[in-house]
Amino acid sequence: MSMLSPNRLGFAIAFALLCSCSSTPPATSNSTSQAQAPSPVAAAATKSAATSPADTPARHESFSAWQSDFRRLALSQGISVATLDQALAGLEPDPAVIAADSSQPEFTRPVWEYLDGAVSASRVKRGQQLQVEYAATLSAIEQRYAVDAQVLLAVWGMESAFGHNIGNKNVIRSLASLAYAGRRASFWQEQLLAALRILDAGDISARGMIGSWAGAMGQTQFMPTTYASHAVDFDGDGRRDIWNSASDALGSAAHYLHASGWQAGKPWGFQVALPDNFDYALADTGIRKTYAQWNALGIKGTPQGLAAGDRGYLLLPAGHRGPAFLVFGNFNSILKYNNSTSYALAIGLLSDAIRGQQLALQWPRGDKPLSRHERIELQEQLSRLGFDPGIADGIIGANTRRAVRGSQQQLGWPADGYPTPQLLTELRKR
Template sequence: MKKILSVVLGLSLASTAIAQDKDFDQYVKGLKAEAIEKGISAPIVDRAFAEVNYKPRAVKADRNQPEKRLTLDEYIPKAVPDWKVKQAKELYKKHYAELTRIGEEYGVQPRFIVALWGIESNFGRFTGNYSVVDALSTMAYDGRREEFFRKELMAALTILDQGHIEVEDMKGSWAGAMGQCQFMPSSFINFAADGNGDGKKDIWNTEADVFASAANYLSQSGWDDSYTWGRQVKLPNGFDMNLEGRVQGKEKTLTEWNTLGITRYDGRALPKLDNDIVAWLTAPDNANGRVYLVYNNYNVLMKWNRSYYFALAVSHLADRIMLD
């Protein structure tokens, strides 16, 4: 009986898979028609979809993202271990001339470029091995965020049409994030830059392009290299936590925060600057966890990735590059 049930179940699953494949093939026909309508060349569309496959692992990854919430005291040491700091400093020195040139061109401190590189892809080691066309077609077909992923797929096809990368080399994450700086295709269209002057924007293999693209993203998003990202601080006893929040209207100058009793993490007074910078108080883990005063550059990092884990990991790695 068990054997019969097993066979029936196997046939049922196989039938479901075949039906799904047929539905996906039909969906791809619609994607191809949309791409042609948007002006992407027919040969590129044919090549891009020639071996497109539905990737159930991508859907599984999207639906099974970890839910366990780490505190920052748990997360930061994992995200910015000493070995990563050591590698970051070595790569900072190795690429110093190129990083300096690009940093000056875009108005971004090189240590933040290296920190983004390190946190996003472990300095280019982990960039994802999915075909970007496969991943984005799958995620669009899945339907949970169809409009978003269809838009990203059209951007990916535009990148192929512009000749920046070959179809077989366009690899990325299950969500379609690409290259060593893990740009979504729309971010590539808006911010990718040619860092070595060869006419291509290769964020997969060309480090100068990776650095320039990251710097261009920050620059166009409002980065100010006159300042850093912020700092970890201490609150006085009985501090009014209604003042906490990274929203418009809750910003204050460092002088104002100093008057309210907030100090640097080591207890010293907040710095006095010629131009009194505006900062927001943020306590992601509540007042009993890590507390920060963050500047607008931190807000820019949050545009790159809306996770405060990410923004603080980049910020801490950038600080370690400078201070250690």
């Protein structure tokens, strides 16, 4: 599933570092205006993370040595000689891909800048045009997979600018480069084997298999293992062609979201107003309540399509000074496509806008995001003061947010878990 400029992995990592509302970042994709992470890459990475030491590929002194060993492995896995000859002949590692895998951006864009691009007027307009143009296809997909058309259009727009930006990297070369020299060799080797199986099946040629630098492919930016389990031949031509067939791409995205628990007709979430003196510590992904329970705490919104027992959590993507949302089960389905809160929020807001329900959100645009070094220092300061943010790695995850809340409560500040330069300055004094 996802999230953009030349590479999404770097942005996704950087963005997750910034947003206190984000969990672990995904890795790579190719969306238009912003560099995010590839959709189903996050899920694919999670599934392949648990490899035993015996499964971990040995490091090789040369690419040719790696290629020889990999060829033997691929043959043992049933990949045909013809496919290997076609895909690996004359292959050399791509230095740009290896460099992208090791990059750690120092600065990140705040969530509102990301959403400005994600839900731009031009993207909304194009989505509405395509909603009419592909009405019959979208209706058929909705009938089969029970996923709302506007959400599919939002995914299509975010992942590849509605099919116009699917990447320009040779996926086999990129994955081979990463399997040889990347930080997660086992993961990339698994993706490379899956990509070769796609070639073996005849769904696409090696030349036609293009995508992002991290191997996210086609108009939906699927990783190869995600393609294997969720790509569909919706147009019935005998090939699952998410590169050239909009029907296959949209059907595949719907299949993925359906398998991830999407419930048709239910909201992903909605903006809410909070009462004065609200306890911002309740804005925690682990605290889930029905709308009636949230409403009893003074939260006001306009829920549509919720069942009485549907539970959601409060999301403050820019802390207490920004807009607030209640998000529900369908939001979590989007997170399975791309495990970035900001991405899921973009999909939700873009789908609403395509439906004609665009919001005018008030963001604290004067706020400055913390740099990577400042995030690391913040974690070190929190640890020094007895809070437990976990490893000081610059990633603002659940442990760091919890530690930030604790420090904010001690200071008598709104405990929204959102890291700011002001908080870092205050902690330095203590």
